[in-house]
Amino acid sequence: MVSHSTPTKRQRRRTAKRVGTLLLLSLAVGFTGPGLTWSDSHSLDETVRQDISLAHTTQEREGAWEKERLALETRIARMQGKQRKLQEEVDALLWANGRKEEEAARLDEEIAKASHLTEGLSPLIASETRRAARVVTQSLPFLKSERETRLSALAEWVKAPATKQAEKLERLLELFTIETQFGHTSEAWQEEIEVAGEPITVQLLKVGRLSLYYLTLDEKGCGVFNPKTGAFEPLPANCVTHLKKAVALAQRERSAELVSLPIGRIVAP
Incomplete structure (x- = not known):
């Protein structure tokens, strides 16, 4: 009879260890295989590192390209905004230019009408200039001297072909305005005149355009200009006192008061 004894604990441990060693060897042999060497493993690691480096480089380039794309989009948006603003300014300028052209056309039309109207002023200006000459001389x-110089200048302006009708009319109205103002003022000054064919220095007094008196410097004689005869004629001696007051009033040496002076008969022209 053959007896079978139960394995001890130590024997069981030895058997498990031997089996584990065999399994590890089998796995090692199976992993390495017959065609895989150490140099092949080193090349694989290098390839992995290159792939990882290429991935990092690609990612960095993609990030740079993204930043550049965003910067270009921002720049394009800014330039488009400037373009819209410039277009608005151009449209405004074109509109303003159109309005100015319309205004220029309207002004040209008005100037043409005014030129047509002023052409008809030539006969009127000529006749009024002759009338002004009569007013001054008569x-x-x-x-x-002052008035004749002004009248002579007006005649030259009227004769000049380059002078515009508006300027001629303006000069004519200026002369009439000055002559009209003489009728509202009284002035006194010294001047040499002829009385009875003799030259004498006197004090002249102009009362508007009505009368022109003289008072001798010794205040003993006086007279008045007679438009009918075109000469100065003496006045009675009792007129001296009144003329002295009138001269003082004209020279602002006395306050305003009533003065009786011989005016004579006023004849309408």
Whole structure:
């Protein structure tokens, strides 16, 4: 009879260890295989590292390209905004230019109408200039040099072909305005005149355009200009006192008061 004994604990441990060693060897042999060497493993690691480096480089380039794309989009948006603003300014300028062209056309039309109207003023200006000459030459002989110079300048302006009708009319109205103002003022000044064919220095007094008186410097004689005869004629001696007051009033040496002076008969032209 053959007896079988039960394995001890130590024997069981030895058997498990031997089996584990065999399994590890089998796994090692199976992993390495007949075609895999150490150099092949080193090349694989290098390839992995290159792939990882290429991935990092690609990612960095993609990030840079994204930043550049965003910067370009921002720049394009800014330039489009400037373009819209410039277009608005151009449209505004074109509109304003159109309005100015319309205004220029309207002004040209008005100038043409005004030129047509002023052409008809030539006969009127010529006749009024002759009338102004009569007014100056036939009125009282005061400030003769000044008034005749102004009248001569007006005649030159009227004759000049380059002078515009508006300027001629303006000069004519200026002369009439000055002559009209003489009728509202009283002035006194010294001047040499002829009385009875003799030259004498006197104090002249102009009362508007009505009368022109003289008072001798010794205040003993006086007279008045007679438009009918075109000469100065003496006045009675009792007129001296009144003329002295009138001269003082004209020279602002006395306050305003009533003065009786011989005016004579006023004849309408």
